[in-house]
Amino acid sequence: GNSVTQMEGPVTLSEEAFLTINCTYTATGYPSLFWYVQYPGEGLQLLLKATKADDKGSNKGFEATYRKETTSFHLEKGSVQVSDSAVYFCALGWGMLTFGGGTRLMVKP
Amino acid sequence: NAGVMQNPRHLVRRRGQEARLRCSPMKGHSHVYWYRQLPEEGLKFMVYLQKENIIDESGMPKERFSAEFPKEGPSILRIQQVVRGDSAAYFCASSPGKESSGNTIYFGEGSWLTVV
Numbered sequence: 001g002n003s004v005t006q007m008e009g010p011v012t013l014s015e016e017a018f019l020t021i022n023c024t025y026t027a028t029g030y031p032s033l034f035w036y037v038q039y040p041g042e043g044l045q046l047l048l049k050a051t052k053a054d055d056k057g058s059n060k061g062f063e064a065t066y067r068k069e070t071t072s073f074h075l076e077k078g079s080v081q082v083s084d085s086a087v088y089f090c091a092l093g094w095g096m097l098t099f100g101g102g103t104r105l106m107v108k109p
Numbered sequence: 110n111a112g113v114m115q116n117p118r119h120l121v122r123r124r125g126q127e128a129r130l131r132c133s134p135m136k137g138h139s140h141v142y143w144y145r146q147l148p149e150e151g152l153k154f155m156v157y158l159q160k161e162n163i164i165d166e167s168g169m170p171k172e173r174f175s176a177e178f179p180k181e182g183p184s185i186l187r188i189q190q191v192v193r194g195d196s197a198a199y200f201c202a203s204s205p206g207k208e209s210s211g212n213t214i215y216f217g218e219g220s221w222l223t224v225v
Contacts, residue, residue: 036216043115043200043218044152089151095142095204095214096165099151 002027006090006100013080013107021075021103023064023090031092033057033066033073038087038102047075047088080107113138113203113217114183121223128188128195130220134203140164141184142214143176146198158184191224198222 007022025033032051036044048057050066050073057064062077073090085107090100114133122128134141140159144152145168157165158178169176173191178184188195198221204214 044216046213046215049213091152095140095202096154096157097142097144097152097214098154099144101151 002092002098004090004092004098004100006103009104011103011105015082015107015109016079019077019080021088023073023075023100025071025073025092027092032094034091035064035075036089036091038089044089082107082109113201113215115201115217115220117220118218119221121225122191123225124192125190128191128222130186130199131183132201132217133183135215138203138205140204140206141178142202143186144200144202146200152200193224196222196224
């Protein structure tokens, strides 16, 4: 079956630092890949997606590239802000998504 | 275009009571999905419904949980005889059609169930 593995958090960074959150997956076929963000007490917001190998999803300074050869979809941002503090979830599939366990990001001023 | 609407946002139930969670999909969306998020964990798929049909319920507990998406009205996730372990956030999502590369699913803001 499908599975998603994310790096465990929390990840604590200073403002303007570079961010990488690792995500690897196992899946049958070539599913679409997603990053969702969840702010405290709120629902999930789609951050970015990639639907096929080598696609790069990007949004709000975040980006991730669908790497079939390494079965990865790592999330990166060049300069984080305090407002980026949230939990980030990597997911794959369509509709019936399989989620990773989430990575909490804390950005300090 | 209103997003996926869930209510109630917060629900407190005593052990043994019933919980009903409602989800209105985005306008034009005919596919609904329910997920559960236990404290400090990721989301787990529960059930996938289209109007009047359950398409996949492989993630639903076999007892006490049921879901429906009637021809008219919202989708309902029903939990009978709740226990403390049912305390979680329940998220609904919707999409416009069949799973395909062009369809994105959108999540509601969730319903937080607390069983006391």
